[in-house]
Amino acid sequence: EEEVDSRVYCICQTLYDDEKIMVACDKCDEWYHTECVQLSEQVVELVDKFYCPKC
Ligand SMILES: [Zn+2]
Ligand SMILES: [Zn+2]
Structure with a gap:
């Protein structure tokens, strides 16, 4: 639990x-803040696939 x-x-x-x-991210399944990956809340709802900076 502590680890989580x-x-x-x-x-x-x-x-x-x-x-x-x-x-x-649709490739590595890691979670990112929209503000850290320069995505707006509106854009997130429109894109069906998101790839993080590492992918
Ligand atoms: Zn990724
Ligand atoms: Zn962040």
């Missing part, structure tokens, strides 16, 4: 924050 709670996400390496909108 301390997991960091995104390129900014921060803990999960439900205030921020996140998007999952």
